[in-house]
Amino acid sequence: MSVLVVGSTALDSIKTPSRENSRLLGGSASHAAVAASFFGPVKLVGIVGEDFPKRYVRLYRRHGIDLEGLQTAPGKTFHWAGEYEVNMNNRRTLTTELGVFETFSPNLPAAYQQTPFVLLANIAPALQHHVLDQMRRPRFVIADTMDLWLNIALPDLLKLLRRIDAFVLNDGEAHQLTKEDNVFAALRKIHKLGPKYVIIKKGSHGSILSGPNGFFLAPAYPLRKVVDPTGAGDTFVGAMTGYLAGARGPLDANLRRAIIHGSVVASFCCEGFGLMRTTRVTHETIDRRVKELEKLVRF
């Protein structure tokens, strides 16, 4: 089954202690859509400016991504520039130029409105709502977010939590949302806000799924070197949703392996700037890391 991905489509200029790359393909929707594309058909909803490089359109197409929902508007593509500190854990934003993104309204083509899996990648909750308003009974809706929306759009986000099946956030955001330091106490509070499934991302410490069948403690794939973690969270949720949409059998039974596939594709994302490494991923390399993870946690 196919996945609809809505989120930001951007150009990222990324500086790390070792290198600098400007105007890479970035944005939550780009990372999530490419990651999901390894498992089945993907429909993208986003907006770019007239300066959006043709090669990035070709990149989307090479991954079989349906671009009917990608709007091109007069003006410039959303541009983000950021710099990572030596330990690659902290980053600071150098520039945010919203460009055409400022007036983005994610209107869905008719052919998108019955997509069974909906991934509301990181974007303003009001836009996530707007997409849901246009969907006809999706089978599974998953939403990602970021601290920014907890700060400036909390009421919208809280309303969204009552409309989705699964919510993905990181441990810092879970703390911010619930005021609970303990992640398991935080999970209980987040479920009360609506979502049946909650996934808390802990970066290199892995992630935790919480749902009606209890917890799943998922490992991160061990990496000795992180080149650029930008988009790893978007990649995680993209691959996870793609896997779920492509898997047979009941959703509940597929969720754990979906999260593992999310971890694995996210590990590739971290090994290159922007989408450079992710785009070269194959089914064989994914399967190999999934099998490695199986061995790494077995006891």
Add this chain to the structure above:
Amino acid sequence: MSVLVVGSTALDSIKTPSRENSRLLGGSASHAAVAASFFGPVKLVGIVGEDFPKRYVRLYRRHGIDLEGLQTAPGKTFHWAGEYEVNMNNRRTLTTELGVFETFSPNLPAAYQQTPFVLLANIAPALQHHVLDQMRRPRFVIADTMDLWLNIALPDLLKLLRRIDAFVLNDGEAHQLTKEDNVFAALRKIHKLGPKYVIIKKGSHGSILSGPNGFFLAPAYPLRKVVDPTGAGDTFVGAMTGYLAGARGPLDANLRRAIIHGSVVASFCCEGFGLMRTTRVTHETIDRRVKELEKLVRF
């Protein structure tokens, strides 16, 4: 087979946001020895003052711990007082009264010198060396440490690393020792310092074993509420070593389950002040949590 445990034997006064308890049985050797005792015979090496409560001697005995190596000296027992912050992650030391510990020399009774498993729990590296000097060809030596010794006794610690089979430290200490932020890069450097096995503790994020057979990513048992984490690390390494000493078959094959048993007994430790919860642990409750962890990581 039996385990020799050397470390500190102390009285702990612990303040958390919800409660305060003074002069509890504490110290790295107390936590480690009680934890190891669930799996087989334990020999304790330590020192206490004349003020050491008789009930704590009875507590050791109830756990079948051999006290021939526990010296009683004129003066006061090592007393530590500390306070945890609201989130239970940070603690500050209020008092450290070394008492009889200041002149402690861990001289082993003859009956201790052939113990096959040696756990050098957290204590000055010079004293860990002194214990090793008296041992006759132990089968397996494991050492724990703390940031203090990295700061004030690094040369002794580095020498120790060449004399032990396994080294246990937390992620902050691994960073301090190697200047590597990435835990897998740090592990590689620590192996080069000597130990065949290295275990990095990450608190609620679990732990990582690194050895000739690669990595093992071990989960922590999920706790919604931590009452008092004092001694959890000592408990972890104690239960782990006790399990290893009690298990049949090659050590390499038992290490993963040993770490899981360490995680589980440490989770009980966190659920009560001092040793209050740990001492009430049974084989049934340990086995139940081990089985739960199996289910929590399976995919």
